[in-house]
Amino acid sequence: MLAACLPGVRGARPGTTPAITPSDVRSRIYVIADDSMLGRQSGTVGNFKMTEYLGREAARMGLEPAGDRGTYFQVVPMVMRRPDSSSRLIAGTDTLGIFKDFVPFRPTSTARVGTRIDIAGLQAVFGGRAGDTTVVLDKALVAGKLVVLDAPLGSNGQPTATYTTAGGTEAMKYPGAAGIAIASLDLQSSPQSFQRQGSGISESVVSSRGPGGILITTLAARKLMGRDLGGLNPGATGLPVESRIGFVDSAVKAPARNVVAMRRGTDPFLSSEYVAVGAHSDHIGVASGPVEHDSLRAFNRVMRPEGNQTRAATPTAAQWRTILSLRDSLRKIRPPRMDSIFNGADDDGSGSTALLEIAEQFASQPRGRRSILFVWHTGEESGLLGSMYFTGHTTVPRDKIVAQVNMDMVGRGRKEDTPTGGPLNLQAIGMRRLSTELGDVVDSVNGARTVPWEIDLSFDAPGHAQNRYCRSDHQNYARHGIPIVYFSRGYHQDYHVVTDEAEYIDYDALSRVAGFVHDVVAALANRTDRPRVNRPRPNPLSPCRQ
Ligand SMILES: [Zn+2]
Known part of the structure; x- marks a missing residue:
């Protein structure tokens, strides 16, 4: 119904060819990163228009629909969720205000739990440094309490703003705690971003009960504990606290949809297996001011x-x-x-474009042995929600997905964009974490190129402070034991800034990335054996570890 009311979306120029060319990727990115897409935020008309464009292109190429009920779309039951602005914590005689002294980070996006956390007489207890696995307080000591933690340390040994992995570790350590509070709010690069309306899924895909989480300022930590954290030993108790924290859910403005298309394989046995290749269709919408x-x-x-x-x-x-x-x-x-529009030309207009070009090339070639599944995820920026939903509700049997190849931010990577950049630099993350054979396939396809990429594995290092292994859609496949590889050309000055525009994309490099990923997917589709999972599988319910 909504589609009928929308102004038309311009299609790719008739010039796009089956081959992957710099001019094809350019014409597609100028469609995807156009201001008319309104920043493509999940649950808004902008992202809906983007998914219309993707679905129409998939149909034009003759790909098979692989979403809900014979369509190219899988609707993700997303809701908009924002913290109630009257939320507060009362510690002794002090009242701590939301967005000033603390911000909620869990469960704001990834799960639906109670929408209010109202607890009186909550005891604060010091838990040491967030993410420090050498400190584990007694379960009885933390049950029903608020565990206050110092900011986690980054790989350089300094307190870091990155809290997701440390927060997950603490939530796992203390499932019986009422909440965890990490004193790293002062370190956040843009504390105001927590005021943006978040989103969640109206159905809990991952059972994610457990403590709520907040980031607090150093001053708030002092008020909760009665003194500076530096002078405390783990297990020290602070003040009794009253929690009055709430979340308000509302309906999304337009359906949030994954776009799912397939090129079926020909092998009588292997065609029931799938190589998944993905990117994300969404970005972060429109800024509050120009x-x-x-x-x-x-x-x-x-x-x-x-x-x-x-x-x-x-x-x-x-x-x-x-x-x-x-x-x-x-x-x-x-x-x-x-x-004022976050066009997201690179994030992830580049990956979405590469995926279209890869699909268009496969559609023009003889079919491979395995089937290929093209998935443009929504809700990546809202907390990997689209891929979380897809991997929880796969439209093909999940254990038949032999690997997932993810592309996120593959459009920049020049020397002036990133310190490690250059025409041949390609970051690869996760490719041997579950299956060393997948990494071998990537290396052998690369080795066969006339001019191979310089594959950069530095961001795959365990514990790397940027936490990239946990920060894009491949993570939800890996969580379920599916071998993944995540390709990127790296961060740059326009990351999540309104200046991430089509004019700054490296079209030559982007078309080479797309060609390479096409060849990796083709190799995975045609080899006799699926990449064997020969490394430990994660517990699907555990937080991701970089
Ligand atoms: Zn992205």
């Missing part, structure tokens, strides 16, 4: 080399001079241009 594109870009070039992932600092006088001279040089080319 900013001037070139000024912001000049500022971030100097101050935030990884965009929204770099914590903003105050420029020195010398840095200001560089920023202003950069801005002035851009002013000579064009007048100021205000911008």
Whole structure:
């Protein structure tokens, strides 16, 4: 019904060819990252339009629908969820306010539990440093209590803003606790981002009961414990706390949908097995206010080399001079241009485009032995919700998915975009974590190229502070024991900034990534044996570990 009311989405120019070419990927990204897509946020009309475009392209290519009831779509039962703005914690005579002294991080996105956490007489207890597995308090000591933790340490030994893995570790350690509070709110690069409306799934796919989680400021930690955390031993008790925290769920504005299409294999036995290849169709929508594109870009070039992932600092006088001279040089080319739409050309317009081009090439070639499943996930930015739902409700038997290849942010990676960048740099994450054979396939396909990629495994290192192994859709496949490989060309200054635009994409490199991923998928589809899982499988209910 909704589709009939929507203004038309421009299709790819008639020029797209079965072959993967820089000009094809360019024409597709200019459609996907157009302002009319409104930042493609899951559950909004923008993402719905994007999925219409993807579904129509899949049909035009002659791919088989593999979503719900013979369609290209799988509807994800998503709800919008935001913390109730009157939420507070009362510690002794102090009242701690939401978004000022604390922010909820669990269960804001990935599961539906009670929508209120109202507890009086909650005892705070110090649990040491978040993520430190050498400290485990007695179960009886933490049962029903609020475990207060110091900020986790990054790989450089310094307190880090990254809390997901540490938070998950603590939730696993203390399933009987009422809540966990991590004192890293002061370290967050954009604390205001927690005020954005989040989303959740109206059905709990993963049973995720357990403690609620909040990030707190150092000052709030002192108020909860009665003194600085640095002077406390694990197990020390703090003040009695009253929790008045709530979440408000509302309906999404437009259906959130995964797009699922298939190229069926020909082998009488192997065609019932699937090689899955994926990207995410969604991005983060529209900013609360407009900013001037070139000024912001000049500022971030100097101050935030990884965009929204770099914590903003105050420029020195010398840095200001560089920023202003950069801005002035851009002013000579064009007048100021205000911008408020997160176009997500790279994140993940690049992966979505590569997936279309890969699908178009497969559709024009003789079929392989195994079937190939193309999945454009929604809700990645909302907490990997689309892939969580898909892997919990696969439209083909889950144990027949032999591997998943994920592409997220494969459109940049020039030397000026990322310190490790260059024309041949390709980051690969996770490719030997479940199956060393999958890693061998990737290496052998790469080795056969005229000009091989320099495969960069540095972001796959266990414990790497960027936590990339846990931060995109492949994670939900790996959780279920499916071997994965995640390809990326890396973070850059436009990451989660309105300046992530089509004009900055490296189209030549992107088309080469798509061609390579096509060949990896073809190799997996045609080899006799599926990649053997010869490394330990994770517990599907455990938090992800980088
Ligand atoms: Zn992404």
